[in-house]
Amino acid sequence: MTSLLQAELKQTRPFPSAAAEALLSILRTAAVLDHELADALKPFGITPTQHNVLRILRGAGEDGLCGREVAERMVASVPDVPRMLERLEAMKFITRERDPGDRRHVTARITAAGRQLLTRVTPEIEAVQARRLGQLSKRTLTNLIEGLAAVREAR
Amino acid sequence: MTSLLQAELKQTRPFPSAAAEALLSILRTAAVLDHELADALKPFGITPTQHNVLRILRGAGEDGLCGREVAERMVASVPDVPRMLERLEAMKFITRERDPGDRRHVTARITAAGRQLLTRVTPEIEAVQARRLGQLSKRTLTNLIEGLAAVREAR
DNA sequence: TGACAATAAGTGTTACAACACCTATCATTC
DNA sequence: GAATGATAGGTGTTGTAACACTTATTGTCA
DSSP: OOOHHHHHTTOSSOOSOHHHHHHHHHHHHHHHHHHHHHHHHGGGTOOHHHHHHHHHHHHHGGGOEEHHHHHHHOSSOOSOHHHHHHHHHHTTSEEEEEOSSSTTOEEEEEOHHHHHHHHHHHHHHHHHHHHHHTTSOHHHHHHHHHHHHHHHHOO | OOOHHHHHTTOSSOOSOHHHHHHHHHHHHHHHHHHHHHHHHGGGTOOHHHHHHHHHHHHHGGGOEEHHHHHHHOSSOOSOHHHHHHHHHHTTSEEEEEOSSSTTOEEEEEOHHHHHHHHHHHHHHHHHHHHHHTTSOHHHHHHHHHHHHHHHHOO
């Protein structure tokens, strides 16, 4: 039997193991999804990474978060938080303020414009989500979530 | 019940749907794996993308492949194949030759040095694979592979 | 309290990703 | 067989990722 992924990548040889196929499946699927999300966000002038930051800051509310806390909550690690926040500030989607209590910290907060952007963007993201994952059964989704969690936990 | 991913990303609110959680799970897991693979490859001076190209060209053998064919086989799409191949050629891991039959095509082939690099790199990649996926049951791996294939096929 | 470690942010630099546009070569058709 | 369109590469430019290094501020403890 020939796997779907094998045909997709036009591989001539079968995968040496299920683990190898699962590894590539995860990377390939994420690449497809990330690309679609980027396309959906492009009309709004932001990247998936920036969208992720805005959602994190919306979740934090009025208290905001410092750069390190934002980094901890990101889906994919960002090795240059200051400049990433700087760009979002330039776009007026967040504000940055030095924390008077601990002047090492810079607290970032989402602005009204940022919240508004998220409101407009959300349906587009949900459309991608519905198209790609909407037809999967509850059972399949649970299996995916648990399997992927096991991969992330493994050490 | 609080999901693992929710705790991982320090989210205060639960996911609105299983589909939303699965989507983020895929992206998050791929980011973790990609980061580990990049770390494993760093001592050898290549990126996961470059490693992917070398494996593709090794699979193609002496016939080699043209740029478009390489792009079709990549796990993640690369929007700048010429310069990517140019870099690998500069590192002496591949050769490029204009096809005499159709002078539009440039055939890329892996070199002995490229094959040698793959041989040295493979154990490191397999170590990541074994660590992250080695403990999963056959059943879990199959579920993952099938679930992810369903996501990629959905339209 | 004064030195030193730890933490958070910022900066400088390099390489790569992404996009749009341009060039060369070949197939097709009238 | 000249014009047209399609296909494969290449180039120019901009922005961002990645990494190492520096600065500023705070905590700790001899």
